[in-house]
Amino acid sequence: MSTLKRPDPYLGKVITAFEGGIVTRVIDHPYDSSRVFAYEVTFHLRHPRVVAVAAQKPPLHFHPYQEEYVEVLEGRLAVEVEGVEHVLGPSDSEFMLKPWCNHRLYSPVTDVREQAKKHNDGWDGEKTVFLLSGQDTDEMFRLDTVFFENWYAYQDRIVVNGDKINLIQVMSMFDAGGSYLSLPTWIPFSRTIARGLGIVVGRWIGGLLGYQPFLGEWTTDWDLACRKMEMTIFHKRFANREGTKRDKVRASYAA
Structure with a gap:
């Protein structure tokens, strides 16, 4: 369904x-x-x-x-x-x-x-x-426009502003978009391990360190972004619906 x-x-x-x-x-x-x-x-x-x-x-x-x-x-x-x-x-x-x-x-x-x-x-x-x-899915962490909007904006920070890629930030955004970075296929159970790393590093560790998958300043449908972040205790504190869009909680990832 x-x-x-x-x-x-x-x-x-x-x-x-x-x-x-x-x-x-x-x-x-x-x-x-x-x-x-x-x-x-x-x-x-x-x-x-x-x-x-x-x-x-x-x-x-x-x-x-x-x-x-x-x-x-x-x-x-x-x-x-x-x-x-x-x-x-x-x-x-x-x-x-x-x-x-x-x-x-x-x-x-x-x-x-x-x-x-x-x-x-x-x-x-x-x-x-x-x-x-x-394809549609019941999974809340999935590919959708909230993910792509933020991923494009983050890439702009890298390409246009010259910021360095932060792997934890990437893994945090990818996990929230139902996506995981591939490992070499010669590694046994590489996809299972890659998905586990995406969740542990991107969601659990990243969330504890203050990395959030969606930023209010980049997101049109902030209500949906908040509902997605409220699905896990590691992101719940970032789901702040108060204030204007540009005043909402923003990620504090390292450049």
């Missing part, structure tokens, strides 16, 4: 990252209303901020509770699954990422002319546009 749907305060919202290099528009999924989130994501491939991080792949991770779906509308998108890279284009059907699979999404470094010739769509390499959506 899926969670009860309520009016989505994010619908129609545009979330920007990397000073406009990545633009995410929250939409209703065009043909499956049961998806818990759906975004039209645009990578502006020649934007200076995107170019600067083009050689850096995002962290490998997995989601135990949800299927995630990717459908390319324009350009190319690389989807790495269990070490195998799939380069998707508009002629490919929706790509499903199953629960527990190690994966990451990024813009591939491609020969634009060769790719355009291969797919016969005249792609000029300026941008990639794709639909990203996810």
Whole structure:
């Protein structure tokens, strides 16, 4: 049984990252209303901020509770699954990422002319546009727009402001988003161990040290963020609904 749907305060919202290099528009999924989130994501491939991080792949991770779906509308998108890279284009059907699979999404470094010739769509390499959506679940700690909104904002702190990545902060945010950083697959029971580490380090230790998964200054649906944090004693103290949005409890993570 899926969670009860309520009016989505994010619908129609545009979330920007990397000073406009990545633009995410929250939409209703065009043909499956049961998806818990759906975004039209645009990578502006020649934007200076995107170019600067083009050689850096995002962290490998997995989601135990949800299927995630990717459908390319324009350009190319690389989807790495269990070490195998799939380069998707508009002629490919929706790509499903199953629960527990190690994966990451990024813009591939491609020969634009060769790719355009291969797919016969005249792609000029300026941008990639794709639909990203996810399966609904009863789990409160799950992939949803509260998670993505905060994760994009945190990445901005790293890329735009030059802050150092704080692993505990990342694990705290990922755990609250039903996501866990992948360990090498040669480690026995690697996914189980990775999920355990995400909970122990990101939720338990992180919470005790003052790391919170959602920040009032970054979050549109602060009520939902508070309800998610109230699900665990380690985050409950951060669920402060008083004051204006920018006065709400903020994380005190180390840079």
